Amino acid sequence: MSPRGTSEELRVAVIGTGRMGADHVRRIQEVTSGARVSAVVDLDAERAKTIASRVDGCTAHTDPAAAMAAADVDAVLVASPGPAHEATLLTAFEHGLPVLCEKPLTPDAASALRVLEAECELGRRLVQVGFMRRYDAEYVRLKSLLETGQLGRPLLLHNRHRNVASPPGFTSDMLISDSVAHETDVTRWLLGHEIAAVTVLRPTPSASAPDALQDPQFVVFETDGGAVSDVEIFVNCGFGYQVQAEVVCERGTARIGDGHAMVTHMAGRWGGTIDQDYTVRFADAYDREIQAWVDATRRGEVTGPSVWDGYAAAAVCEAGVRALTDGGRVEIDLVEKPPLYR
Numbered sequence: 001m002s003p004r005g006t007s008e009e010l011r012v013a014v015i016g017t018g019r020m021g022a023d024h025v026r027r028i029q030e031v032t033s034g035a036r037v038s039a040v041v042d043l044d045a046e047r048a049k050t051i052a053s054r055v056d057g058c059t060a061h062t063d064p065a066a067a068m069a070a071a072d073v074d075a076v077l078v079a080s081p082g083p084a085h086e087a088t089l090l091t092a093f094e095h096g097l098p099v100l101c102e103k104p105l106t107p108d109a110a111s112a113l114r115v116l117e118a119e120c121e122l123g124r125r126l127v128q129v130g131f132m133r134r135y136d137a138e139y140v141r142l143k144s145l146l147e148t149g150q151l152g153r154p155l156l157l158h159n160r161h162r163n164v165a166s167p168p169g170f171t172s173d174m175l176i177s178d179s180v181a182h183e184t185d186v187t188r189w190l191l192g193h194e195i196a197a198v199t200v201l202r203p204t205p206s207a208s209a210p211d212a213l214q215d216p217q218f219v220v221f222e223t224d225g226g227a228v229s230d231v232e233i234f235v236n237c238g239f240g241y242q243v244q245a246e247v248v249c250e251r252g253t254a255r256i257g258d259g260h261a262m263v264t265h266m267a268g269r270w271g272g273t274i275d276q277d278y279t280v281r282f283a284d285a286y287d288r289e290i291q292a293w294v295d296a297t298r299r300g301e302v303t304g305p306s307v308w309d310g311y312a313a314a315a316v317c318e319a320g321v322r323a324l325t326d327g328g329r330v331e332i333d334l335v336e337k338p339p340l341y342r
């Protein structure tokens, strides 16, 4: 039963129908069971209308609050840009609507903390944050292996995060706040530690990077559990979308993301293909993430990455941007974890 109690299927309002939002509309309609899109919202009215016209009975809006007030909306999927998330989340709280909020929860620690305080005020979780790597089969296997304890204590985590090319308007700060946001969550989730300090090294930028973009960057996290996690972020690597992780433990190592699913031998060469973007590399993870959210919401539960995870990631990214700008090592000071998230 849906939370508003009127429909067997979860009726979802998708807010922001750009690249991710449009893909999630398709996913909910064609892949996910137990849900349908009943409303879409975009500041661009034409865009909202075009996406709505693909779905029977779906209404188009330009104002998120109007969509959330509609009687045929049980839950909200937020896929607008990060700076718009706080206002939408607070409105969803007023209506008691469960939310799947694309990363980042919000772009900075202060706004993330306001969302956290508002959810604590409600006294129950409503939000799952879209850190979809937690639903990727390879990451899940790596996490399961670490949990068996066979490899011993994790000492180091090496992450590589490469995009073919950065979109227009992508800034040096965004390599951290938009891209490394994923590795802040992966580090916290895989190791079960909070990130206590961050340092960012700046190699000479690639000639392929657009003007003035500091690309690549090398980010080093120190965790409160004594581990070190490093991230190569390179968003104009040109050749493919690559996300890799290797954990070095006391008694062995484990590595994912080599993309060796199929190896071909032909014309004097051997090798395979490399995915070109996240919609392909993480397609299965998005499918599982949205299905898990729909299933939990229909049971009246909230699972997955929480507002606390979103807040911690925002605080680490903010410190990372400061480390990039000012140089040196920046410590992260989180508020005490509220009981709602323990």
Ligand SMILES: NC(=O)c1ccc[n+]([C@@H]2O[C@H](COP(=O)([O-])OP(=O)(O)OC[C@H]3O[C@@H](n4cnc5c(N)ncnc54)[C@H](O)[C@@H]3O)[C@@H](O)[C@H]2O)c1
Pocket: 015, 016, 017, 018, 019, 020, 021, 041, 042, 043, 044, 047, 064, 078, 079, 080, 081, 082, 084, 102, 103, 104, 130, 131, 132, 178, 278
């Ligand atoms: N999990 C992932 O791997 C992943 C991948 C890409 C993007 N994202 C996240 O998804 C979100 C959207 O990214 P995108 O690449 O689709 O962006 P986009 O720019 O393609 O689309 C954003 C859309 O939101 C609309 N919009 C802007 N402000 C709005 C508001 N206040 N209310 C309603 N609509 C509004 C814009 O008109 C646009 O159509 C971001 O938070 C981004 O970080 C996550």
Ligand SMILES: O[C@H]1[C@H](O)[C@@H](O)[C@H](O)[C@@H](O)[C@H]1O
Pocket: 163, 178, 179, 182, 235, 278
């Ligand atoms: O917003 C996108 C998205 O989060 C992708 O998963 C990541 O690889 C990109 O670097 C980022 O710009």
